[in-house]
Amino acid sequence: MGLRDDLQADLAEAFDGDLADAVTSFTASHPGPAAYDPATGTMTPTMTAYSGRGVFGSYRLDQVDGTLILSTDKRLTALQNEVTRAPAVGDTIAGMAVVRVEADPAAATWRCQLRA
Numbered sequence: 001m002g003l004r005d006d007l008q009a010d011l012a013e014a015f016d017g018d019l020a021d022a023v024t025s026f027t028a029s030h031p032g033p034a035a036y037d038p039a040t041g042t043m044t045p046t047m048t049a050y051s052g053r054g055v056f057g058s059y060r061l062d063q064v065d066g067t068l069i070l071s072t073d074k075r076l077t078a079l080q081n082e083v084t085r086a087p088a089v090g091d092t093i094a095g096m097a098v099v100r101v102e103a104d105p106a107a108a109t110w111r112c113q114l115r116a
Contacts, residue, residue, distance in 0.1 A: 025053045027094070099113045
C-alpha cells in the first residue's frame with residue numbers, strides 16, 4: 001500500500017468511527033452539455049448526478065476576506081475514493097455552488113469551497 005491508500009484507509013476508518021457524527025453524505029450535480037429538445041425547439045441543460053461523503057465546516061474569521069472567501073462560505077473535505085465523480089467549479093453540492101476545488105498533496109481528499 002502506498003501513502004495515498006494508507007491515508008484513505010485511515011480517513012475512512014475515522015469517518016466511520018470517531019468522526020461519524022461530523023460526516024455527512026451529500027449529493028451533487030455537474031452541468032453537462034445541453035441537449036436539443038425538438039418538441040420545444042430549445043436547448044435543455046443536462047446534469048450528471050454524483051455523491052459522496054465528507055465533513056462540512058466553516059472558514060476561520062482570519063481567512064474571510066469578503067472577496068475570495070465570504071463569511072457564509074462553507075468548506076467540504078471529502079475522501080476522493082468515496083466521491084463518485086471529481087468535483088469541479090460550477091458544480092452544485094448539497095445545494096451550494098462549488099467555487100474552488102483542491103486536492104491535498106497526497107491526492108486522498110478533495111477540499112471544496114462552497115457558496116450558497
